[in-house]
Amino acid sequence: MSVATIATRIEIKNVTPDVSSAMSALHEAALAAARAADIEPELLQLIKIRASQINGCSLSLDQNTQDARAMGESEQRIREVRAWRNSKLFTYRERAALSLTEAITLVFAGQVPNEVYAEAERLFEETQLAALIWAATVINAHNRIAITTRLEGSGAPPKAAFR
DSSP, rough: OOOOOOOOOOHHHOOOOOHHHHHHHHHHHHHHHHHHHHHHHHHHHHHHHHHHHTTOOHHHHHHHHHHHHHOOOHHHHHHHHGGGGOOOOSSSHHHHHHHHHHHHHHHSSSSHHHHHHHHHHSSSSSHHHHHHHHHHHHHHHHHHHHHHHTTGGGTTTTGGSSS
């Protein structure tokens, strides 16, 4: 069996630098909102990992698991993010954030369920909830750009791709 080469498509940052800069600014603004709301950086990494798993974005998944490890996240928790519902390793807050992330990522399958939103709203302050929604939205946008332009197979250095 041969491994297919995944060719990079458009170099979107070079073709549309203004939009790419705006996306980077949105990413930075979402991170700043999360910091201001006292969202744990480790929780943001779990959100990024889970959305990237669902979307099948290997580049973002690789980068975000590396970042999680650098923050001290355990290999076991990183592995179990995919099965967080069946794992005892995640707190109620993490579970609520992961559930909300999944609902946002899979929004095409239906609306974000009221019970998912209500649980997140119960466990997070308003500014934190807003930051979580932005974090999940931004990583999904990054995933979609990377997948569409096939950045995930390019071997590009981490800073060259959207995250």
